Amino acid sequence: MTSVRPKLKPETPKAITAWDTASGQTVWLSADGQWTSDMTRLGVFTGRAAEDRLNEARAQEHLVTDPYFMEVTAAGTIAGRETLRETIRAQGPTVPYGEVPR
Amino acid sequence: MPLIKNGCVVDNEWTFIDDSTDPDGTGLVTVSLPRYLQDVTRERTRNVTLGVRLTPSDDPDLLLPHLDHLPLIEIEFPKYTDGRGYSLAQILRRRHGYTGELRAVGHVLRDQILYMNRSGFDAFETARADLSQVLEALSEHSAYYQPAADGHPTVFARRHLRPD
Amino acid sequence: MYRYDEFDAAIVRERVDQFRGQVSRRLDGTLLEDEFKPLRLQNGVYLQLHAYMLRVAIPYGQLDPAKLRRLADIAERYDRGYGHFTTRQNIQFNWVGLKDIPDVLQSLSEVEMHAIQTSGNCIRNVTSDHFAGAAQDEVMDPRPWCEIIRQWSTFHPEFAFLPRKFKIAVTAAEDDRAAIRVHDIGLHIRRRDGQIGFEVHVGGGQGRTPVIATKLNDFVPETELLDYLEAIMRVYNRFGRRDNKYKARIKILVTETGADEFRRLVDTEYAAKTDAEKIALPQAEIDRIHAYFAPPDLTRKPARSQILETAQAANPAFQRWIRVNLHPHKQAGYASITISLKPIGGLAGDATTAQMRVVAKLAEEYGHDDIRVTHAQNLVLPHVALDDLPALYADLDGAGLATANEGLVTDMIVCPGLDYCNLANARSIPVGQDIQQTFADPDYQEDIGRLHINISGCINACGHHHVGHIGILGVDRKGEEFYQISLGGRADHHAAIGDIAGRALSREEVPDAIKRIIDTYRDLRTSAAEPFIETLNRLGHTPFKEAIYAAD
Numbered sequence: 001m002t003s004v005r006p007k008l009k010p011e012t013p014k015a016i017t018a019w020d021t022a023s024g025q026t027v028w029l030s031a032d033g034q035w036t037s038d039m040t041r042l043g044v045f046t047g048r049a050a051e052d053r054l055n056e057a058r059a060q061e062h063l064v065t066d067p068y069f070m071e072v073t074a075a076g077t078i079a080g081r082e083t084l085r086e087t088i089r090a091q092g093p094t095v096p097y098g099e100v101p102r
Numbered sequence: 103m104p105l106i107k108n109g110c111v112v113d114n115e116w117t118f119i120d121d122s123t124d125p126d127g128t129g130l131v132t133v134s135l136p137r138y139l140q141d142v143t144r145e146r147t148r149n150v151t152l153g154v155r156l157t158p159s160d161d162p163d164l165l166l167p168h169l170d171h172l173p174l175i176e177i178e179f180p181k182y183t184d185g186r187g188y189s190l191a192q193i194l195r196r197r198h199g200y201t202g203e204l205r206a207v208g209h210v211l212r213d214q215i216l217y218m219n220r221s222g223f224d225a226f227e228t229a230r231a232d233l234s235q236v237l238e239a240l241s242e243h244s245a246y247y248q249p250a251a252d253g254h255p256t257v258f259a260r261r262h263l264r265p266d
Numbered sequence: 267m268y269r270y271d272e273f274d275a276a277i278v279r280e281r282v283d284q285f286r287g288q289v290s291r292r293l294d295g296t297l298l299e300d301e302f303k304p305l306r307l308q309n310g311v312y313l314q315l316h317a318y319m320l321r322v323a324i325p326y327g328q329l330d331p332a333k334l335r336r337l338a339d340i341a342e343r344y345d346r347g348y349g350h351f352t353t354r355q356n357i358q359f360n361w362v363g364l365k366d367i368p369d370v371l372q373s374l375s376e377v378e379m380h381a382i383q384t385s386g387n388c389i390r391n392v393t394s395d396h397f398a399g400a401a402q403d404e405v406m407d408p409r410p411w412c413e414i415i416r417q418w419s420t421f422h423p424e425f426a427f428l429p430r431k432f433k434i435a436v437t438a439a440e441d442d443r444a445a446i447r448v449h450d451i452g453l454h455i456r457r458r459d460g461q462i463g464f465e466v467h468v469g470g471g472q473g474r475t476p477v478i479a480t481k482l483n484d485f486v487p488e489t490e491l492l493d494y495l496e497a498i499m500r501v502y503n504r505f506g507r508r509d510n511k512y513k514a515r516i517k518i519l520v521t522e523t524g525a526d527e528f529r530r531l532v533d534t535e536y537a538a539k540t541d542a543e544k545i546a547l548p549q550a551e552i553d554r555i556h557a558y559f560a561p562p563d564l565t566r567k568p569a570r571s572q573i574l575e576t577a578q579a580a581n582p583a584f585q586r587w588i589r590v591n592l593h594p595h596k597q598a599g600y601a602s603i604t605i606s607l608k609p610i611g612g613l614a615g616d617a618t619t620a621q622m623r624v625v626a627k628l629a630e631e632y633g634h635d636d637i638r639v640t641h642a643q644n645l646v647l648p649h650v651a652l653d654d655l656p657a658l659y660a661d662l663d664g665a666g667l668a669t670a671n672e673g674l675v676t677d678m679i680v681c682p683g684l685d686y687c688n689l690a691n692a693r694s695i696p697v698g699q700d701i702q703q704t705f706a707d708p709d710y711q712e713d714i715g716r717l718h719i720n721i722s723g724c725i726n727a728c729g730h731h732h733v734g735h736i737g738i739l740g741v742d743r744k745g746e747e748f749y750q751i752s753l754g755g756r757a758d759h760h761a762a763i764g765d766i767a768g769r770a771l772s773r774e775e776v777p778d779a780i781k782r783i784i785d786t787y788r789d790l791r792t793s794a795a796e797p798f799i800e801t802l803n804r805l806g807h808t809p810f811k812e813a814i815y816a817a818d
C-alpha cells in the first residue's frame with residue numbers, strides 16, 4: 001500500500017519517511033539505514049540510491065508501514081509543496097489539543 | 103495450489119480450461135459460464151465431466167436448469183476485496199438450493215474464509231492459508247446474527263429457543 | 267437502553283480475540299499491510315498523519331455513564347487525555363498504538379462497546395436522531411430499529427466487501443435531525459393505519475459527488491425491513507461499480523441506473539427471496555429489543571419550573587444557555603439539553619478525560635443515565651427535569667461545557683483536516699477557530715440565529731461542507747491552503763447541496779468573507795425571525811456571492 005504523493009525528480013534531495021508499524025509514530029530512515037523518530041538523524045538520498053533504499057524499506061513491512069519519499073533540502077530540512085503536511089507529521093497538530101480553552 | 107475442503111486438505115482433481123483452449127479434454131474440467139452453457143448439452147458425448155467457474159459479474163440464475171447435475175461451481179475472487187462472490191454463493195445455495203461443491207478460487211485469504219464459509223463455500227483454493235489457519239478462522243465465532251448459507255440458527259432465533 | 271445478552275457479549279469478545287490475532291500476525295509479518303488494511307479498517311483503525319487512529323462505535327449515538335467513563339479511561343491511559351466525537355456519532359482516539367488496540371478493545375467490550383465496522387467497505391455504524399425517545403415530534407422511538415439494524419449488519423457475511431462504505435441513518439421525526447437524505451440508506455419511520463413501517467430513501471451521500479437521496483419506497487412494513495434492506499444491499503453488492511473508487515458508492519449506481527430501474531432491480535430481488543431466505547425476525551425478538559428502550563421513569567412535574575425561572579432571572583448567561591441549548595421534551599417539566607463541544611477557540615467535538623467524567627456524573631445525577639452524541643459533534647442529555655437545570659448548568663460551566671451556541675454560527679461541524687488526517691488537503695480546525703473568534707460575541711451570534719457552517723479539509727466531505735448553509739472546503743494550491751465557499755446546503759428534511767460561490771480564498775480571507783455574508787443577511791432579512799437559509803433561498807445567492815468577493 002502506498003500513499004499517492006507528489007512525484008519527485010531523481011535529483012531532488014529526499015528523505016524516506018514512514019509509520020512505525022507497532023506504534024504508528026512517524027519515523028525517518030537515517031543515513032545508516034536505521035528507522036528513527038529523531039528527525040535530525042534523517043538521511044538525505046537522491047537518484048538510484050534513493051530508489052534502492054525505498055525498495056528496501058518497503059520490504060520491511062512488519063517494522064514500518066507505507067514508506068515514501070518526502071522532499072528535503074540538501075541539509076535535510078523539510079522542503080517542497082508538502083512542507084506543511086510533513087511539518088505536521090513531524091511536530092504534531094498546529095493547534096493546542098487535549099485542553100479546555102479559556 | 104492447496105485445496106481445503108470440509109476441514110481437510112484434498113487433492114485437486116479439477117482443471118480449469120480457459121475459453122481460448124481447445125475444448126477437447128478429458129476428465130474433470132471447469133469452464134467459464136458462457137462456455138459451460140454452450141457445452142453442457144454435449145458433455146455426455148465426450149469423455150469429460152464439466153464444472154463451471156463463475157466470475158463475479160456472472161448471473162448465477164443462468165445455472166438454474168443445470169444445478170442438479172453440476173458437481174462443482176467455482177467462484178473466482180479476482181481480488182479479495184471484491185465481495186460479489188459472497189452474493190453469488192448465497193443465491194446459489196439458499197435461493198436455488200445448490201448442493202454440490204462450491205469452491206472459492208483466486209485471491210482467497212485466511213481472514214475472508216469465515217465469511218465465505220457462511221455464504222456457502224465448502225472448498226477453498228488458497229495459497230495464503232494452510233489447513234490449521236483455515237480451521238482457526240472457521241472457529242472464530244460462536245454466534246451469528248443473520249441467517250446465511252451455513253444454516254446456523256441466528257442469534258435472533260436462538261434467543262427464543264425454549265430448551266425442551 | 268439496550269443491554270448485551272450472552273450472545274452479543276460473546277460476539278464482541280470473540281471479535282477482540284480475532285483482532286488480537288490479526289494484529290499479532292501483522293506485527294510478525296505474516297499479514298502484509300495490504301491484506302491487513304481492510305481488516306483493521308473494519309475494526310475502526312486508521313493510519314493517520316502521525317499515529318494510528320481508533321474509531322469506536324457509538325451505535326445511534328447512545329452512551330451511558332459507564333461507557334463514557336470507560337472512554338475517558340481509555341483516553342487517559344492509551345491516548346493523550348481526550349477524544350474526538352464525530353459526525354457519525356462515534357468517538358475517535360488519535361494517538362493509540364497498534365499494539366495497544368487489542369487491549370483497548372478488550373476494555374471497551376467490558377462496557378458493551380466495540381469498534382466493529384466503523385470503517386471499511388461494509389455497513390457502518392447506524393446513526394439516528396439524538397433526541398430519540400425524548401422528542402415531541404417523533405412517531406416512535408427509532409432506537410429499537412437502530413439496534414436491530416446494528417445486530418443484523420454486524421459481521422454480515424455477504425456484505426463485508428462492498429464496493430464502498432455504506433451508511434444507514436434512521437429518524438422517526440418530521441424534523442430530520444439524522445440527515446437521512448445524505449445517507450446511502452435513509453429510513454424514516456412512519457405510522458400508517460396503526461402499523462409501523464419505513465419510508466426508504468436510497469443513494470444520498472456527500473464526498474466528491476454529493477447527491478440527495480431518492481425515495482425508493484413509501485412504506486416497508488416493519489416485519490419486512492431487514493429483508494428489504496438485504497435486497498438493496500445485494501443489488502448494490504453485485505452491481506455497484508468497483509472499477510473506480512470515486513464511483514463506487516450506491517448513489518452512483520442509483521444515478522447511473524436510473525431510480526426507476528434501480529427500484530425494479532430491488533423489487534425483483536426482493537420478490538425472488540424465498541421463505542427459506544427470509545430473516546423471519548420473531549415477534550418476540552422485536553418485542554424484546556423494544557422493551558430495552560422503555561422511556562425512563564420521569565416523575566410528573568408541572569410544565570413550568572419556579573426554580574428554573576428564578577435562576578434564569580438571576581443569571582443572564584444561564585438564561586441564554588436555556589434559550590439556546592434547550593430542546594423541548596415529550597413530557598412536561600423536562601427538557602433535552604445540548605452540551606456544546608464547540609467552545610470558542612476549542613477543537614470542535616473534542617472532549618477531555620475530565621470533561622467526559624463530568625458529563626458521566628451529571629447524567630447520573632440529573633439525566634437518567636442517558637447520554638447521546640449528536641451528528642453535529644455535541645453531546646445531549648435527553649431527559650433532564652427543568653428543576654435540575656440550574657445545578658446542571660453550574661457543573662457544566664465549571665468544566666468548560668456550558669457554551670450557549672447550539673445551532674448557532676459558532677456551532678460548526680469541523681473535520682480533523684490536515685492537523686490529523688492523512689487524506690487532507692488543508693487544515694480545518696484553525697479556520698474554524700478563526701471564524702469562531704469573529705463571531706465570539708454571544709449577542710451577535712444569537713442575533714444571527716440558526717446557521718450551520720460546515721468545514722471539510724478535503725473533498726471526502728467528512729465535515730459535511732456540501733450540506734452546510736455555508737460550506738467551506740479546503741483545497742491545496744501548490745502547497746498553499748485555500749478554501750472554497752459554498753452556499754445554500756442543508757441536511758434537514760429540505761436537504762440540498764450547496765453551490766460553490768466562486769474562486770477559493772486564502773485562509774486569511776475566510777473569516778472576513780464569512781462575516782460579509784452574514785452581515786449581508788442581517789441587512790436583507792425581513793426580520794430577525796427569518797433564518798439565514800430562508801433569506802438565502804428567497805433572494806438567491808447573488809448578493810451573498812458578491813459579499814464574499816467584495817474585498818476584491
Ligand code: SF4
Pocket residue numbers: 681682683684687688689690691722723724725726727728729
Ligand atoms: S474531509 Fe478530508 S481532511 Fe477532513 S477528515 Fe475527511 S478525509 Fe480527512
